[in-house]
Amino acid sequence: MIDLKQYGYIEAETPPIGLIPGRVTELQRDQYTVITEEGEVTAVLKGAFYHTAGAREDFPCVGDFVLLQYNENGASRIAKLLPRRSKFSRADFSGHAIGYARTIVEQVVATNFDYVFIVSSLNWDFKVNRIMRYLTQTRQSGGQPVVILTKADLAPDLNAPLVDVQKAAPDVPVHAISSHTGVGLDALCEYLQPGKTVVLLGMSGVGKSSLLNVLMNQEVMTVQAIREEDSRGRHTTTHRQLFMLPSGAMVIDTPGMRELGLFGADDGISAGFNDVEELFTQCRFNDCRHQTEPGCAVLAALADGSLPCEHWERYLTQKQENKFVNDKSSYLMDKRACHKSIAMRNKQIKKNGGFKK
Ligand SMILES: Nc1nc2c(ncn2[C@@H]2O[C@H](COP(=O)(O)OP(=O)(O)O)[C@@H](O)[C@H]2O)c(=O)[nH]1
Ligand SMILES: [Mg+2]
Numbered sequence: 001m002i003d004l005k006q007y008g009y010i011e012a013e014t015p016p017i018g019l020i021p022g023r024v025t026e027l028q029r030d031q032y033t034v035i036t037e038e039g040e041v042t043a044v045l046k047g048a049f050y051h052t053a054g055a056r057e058d059f060p061c062v063g064d065f066v067l068l069q070y071n072e073n074g075a076s077r078i079a080k081l082l083p084r085r086s087k088f089s090r091a092d093f094s095g096h097a098i099g100y101a102r103t104i105v106e107q108v109v110a111t112n113f114d115y116v117f118i119v120s121s122l123n124w125d126f127k128v129n130r131i132m133r134y135l136t137q138t139r140q141s142g143g144q145p146v147v148i149l150t151k152a153d154l155a156p157d158l159n160a161p162l163v164d165v166q167k168a169a170p171d172v173p174v175h176a177i178s179s180h181t182g183v184g185l186d187a188l189c190e191y192l193q194p195g196k197t198v199v200l201l202g203m204s205g206v207g208k209s210s211l212l213n214v215l216m217n218q219e220v221m222t223v224q225a226i227r228e229e230d231s232r233g234r235h236t237t238t239h240r241q242l243f244m245l246p247s248g249a250m251v252i253d254t255p256g257m258r259e260l261g262l263f264g265a266d267d268g269i270s271a272g273f274n275d276v277e278e279l280f281t282q283c284r285f286n287d288c289r290h291q292t293e294p295g296c297a298v299l300a301a302l303a304d305g306s307l308p309c310e311h312w313e314r315y316l317t318q319k320q321e322n323k324f325v326n327d328k329s330s331y332l333m334d335k336r337a338c339h340k341s342i343a344m345r346n347k348q349i350k351k352n353g354g355f356k357k
Pocket of ligand 1: 150151152153154177178180181204205206207209210222223256
């Protein structure tokens, strides 16, 4: 029998009779793999999920704890999603266009992790800006960010990128590693403690699955060679999956994201740029736009160099993007509310025996 506590399960209340707890380890289309005390089972969602879950984030995701009806002879049925300790979301721009507006919805990438490894490779595609975007989204996920710079064996100079990241995010640990030579891996033991969960996030081809494999001491995820000259990664990892490491920690590997869209990132931006927002309180005017106003603390800090220009620009870009997403998703929410009220009205009309003439 498996002890689910080793998978990070904390029993908040005794499950109702007929239901057992489990943790989602894999999701492929609508088929779930769930680890339970009875072992690993395949499961599908109970129909109620499709009827009551309005938004997509309510569907179980890799890392989630769920209650299910165990079926010894076939697919078990997931009946309930348990509360999440942490979740990493991104804006999904792939929705259908309505008129000119493209709908933007929240896509939950992983849940119930303790650490987010923001994985970026040290070859030429290294960009601090990109790391900062992941950082913003991580700061509001409920997990602790750790920046992992991979392929240290390919980098002529390790120090410059490490310093760049430390300067941009002084409160976040940064590690340079190589899954090929093993350099730097020892330092990761600190995070890989029994019962803890780490999610690997980053672009395709940066070496997430290679890191997982070396931590597992075996090839559990396929790694595909990429051309390092242009570092174009192909999407070899096509689904998310949670693995139990020999150390007793768990790792969630994810497919690469071409681009990370910020979603509902106000708190994350404030947490990462509190030095900037602190300046706003020192401007002479409450409604200062920080453009040409006299007594503007931002302009003064930019002029004397105490606020680095790239930091200010990152702040503006992230704010602007987040506003765009917020506006678009509130548009969507309005639209949903509108559809709902139309549906309710139609129901009412039906009940009352059709349109009143
Ligand atoms: N030189 C070097 N190459 C690496 C290292 N880690 C991964 N790679 C290569 O990078 C490519 C993509 O790796 P993969 O783990 O599939 O990346 P993922 O898409 O992030 O999962 C493969 O060709 C790996 O062999 C490393 O530490 N050093
Ligand atoms: Mg991969």
